[in-house]
Amino acid sequence: MHSSTPPRAVSAVFDDPNLVAHAGLVPVMRLAERCGLSDLVTQKVKLTGTTNGAGAAADSKISSIVAGMAAGADSIDDLRVLRHGAMPTLFGGIRAPSTLGTFLRAFTHGHALQLHAVHRRFLAALAARTPLLPGSGEKAFIDVDSTHKRVYGRTKQGAEYGRFKGIRTLHPLLATVCTPHARPVIAGVRMRRGKAADSRGASKFVSEALATAVESGCTGLRILRADSQFYNAGVIAACHRAGAHFSITTGMNPSIKRAVLGIPNDAWQQISYPTAVPDPETGELISDAEVAEIPEYTAFASRKKAERVTARLIVRRVRDLAKPAVVGEQGELFPVWRYHPFFTDQPAAALRAEREHRHHAVVEQVIADSKAGALAHLPSGHFHANAAWLTLWTMTYNLLRAAGSLASAFHTKATTATLRAHLVQVPARIARSARRITLHLPHNWPWEQAWTHLFDTVHDPPAPA
Structure with missing residues (x-):
């Protein structure tokens, strides 16, 4: 493999507002929504009375951290990976890393236990809606x-x-x-x-x-x-x-x-x-x-x-x-x-x-x-912030495993790094037409069939209870 153009014939400019580097977050976070992640956080995590309003909009902040970890973030500063290109068009409520760091530092032992309760119920919802544990x-x-x-x-x-x-x-x-x-x-x-x-x-x-x-x-x-x-x-x-x-x-x-x-x-x-x-x-x-x-x-x-x-x-x-x-x-x-x-x-x-x-x-x-992922660092000096970071990593890990079980038989047993490379870190360009957004993904993407199956499954109308 070699460059097909002379060095002086290539230039690079970061100026396209319609590109995203992690289009796979669209079906992954849709799966999280269908399994009630935001509702569970609203019901269980009560950071009321914290300084500087750190406990406000806990559902959006936790979703932002989970999405950042799914994209490969292993520190609080890495969560800025969500704030590029057309990501604000695809997702609402994305928070800045400084806001998310303040939010994590507001956790106490009791708040960490509340987050454990969210994790347990979120895992149960994932297992009920996806073939996460066949033969269980x-x-x-x-x-x-x-x-x-x-x-x-x-x-x-x-x-x-x-x-x-x-x-x-x-x-x-x-x-x-x-x-x-x-x-x-x-x-x-x-x-x-x-x-x-x-x-x-x-x-x-x-x-x-x-x-x-x-x-x-x-x-x-x-x-x-x-x-x-x-x-x-x-x-x-x-x-x-x-x-x-x-x-x-x-x-x-x-x-x-x-x-x-x-x-x-x-x-x-x-x-x-x-x-x-x-x-x-x-x-x-x-x-x-x-x-x-x-x-x-x-x-x-x-x-x-x-x-x-x-x-x-x-x-x-x-x-x-x-x-x-x-x-x-x-x-x-x-x-x-x-x-x-x-x-x-x-x-x-x-x-x-x-x-x-x-x-x-x-x-x-x-x-x-x-x-090799989100626990490459425990990013905060506060013990309970690191405890919350650990629990959020487990929720992200289970979410990616559930997404892999919906994608293909191969991805059911793939590692998290493979799931991220095949299903999450997919570049795309968005196009708007008639109040609809279309994701234009790379031609001949090797895992196109698995990605499409995941996308179609999580966007289909939910089955009747």
Whole structure:
């Protein structure tokens, strides 16, 4: 590929008021309107009495932030991407970045909780109007995990030196919902200070995530999956109260170690992975392992009887190639194993339960997606402003996933970056005729069919209730 004209034969001028760089925001924000985003904000978010009128027109301000994030903004200043060309013709109520920054800084903890309520109901509306979670009536997985987000500036509230030496972080907690046929969507998030323990507030958070999953149509078998940081009696009790199953990594505490070492050799079943998977401790790729099950293991035995839980302990073991085999008295070689147990009450057979538990790693894709998008920065020095920014990112993430599910089968499982490149960041020129606006988009756009299907679907008259 090379330039088709001499250098001096090309010039550039930013002077066309009828162009837009993100025409895909038209169907995406139309979908948000049809799912009642503005109405939900008006009903739930009450920033009355704030200084300088920051709480006025909260619905327009939140819609502006969501649209900016959908277009790729990862800071407050980047939200000015909405104020170019013909965008004011296509959208009303676009706010300046300075106004939106003042609005976010007006949030308190109570306002952040109000925004969480909007997020939950917005996700339920998206799931009801789009094929966002196919198969949710049969089986759904709720994955809980935490992440550390590095931040800069010593005045940023809540930032602390936590797990990583010399690095100041905030410590968000998030829960996702997925099915065997769908990529995950975000059921809930919480912003926490950098030194917050992984399990802090986990039982309440799990209860809310399970309730959100039901509101989103996950009425069949529900399985909570989590790492060993969430292996505690409170999280399992929350699953029992919600009528859900659990599948939680345990780690090797002394009680579990005794139980694992007592498994007879003939109880281990061979399992081969279709594709090699990374070992969680060494990072090496492994394709073979062995699985065994202890049908009845009582966890939290030192607690009072009401808090003890008896369920299945499923263990996967892999050869530890980093350590040499042990030579016995008669010259035999005894392999050295690493054990990875998890505690579960789900009804699937041991091999299938182990495969499904390993799929908990899908939540890491969401975390990576966030840090490549709107969470590349937590832009404010105010803790609750960053908490609101985090929740608004989750709403944007779910909105783009819903738009992708309406566009095509390929975009149902595409990443957010791909959805943005294919469906949102489409240049267009507008033309007015008979009080109608026509978008003239690029000829031979590779994803024209998917974009057109999304556009036509969200602009069709709504189906009768």
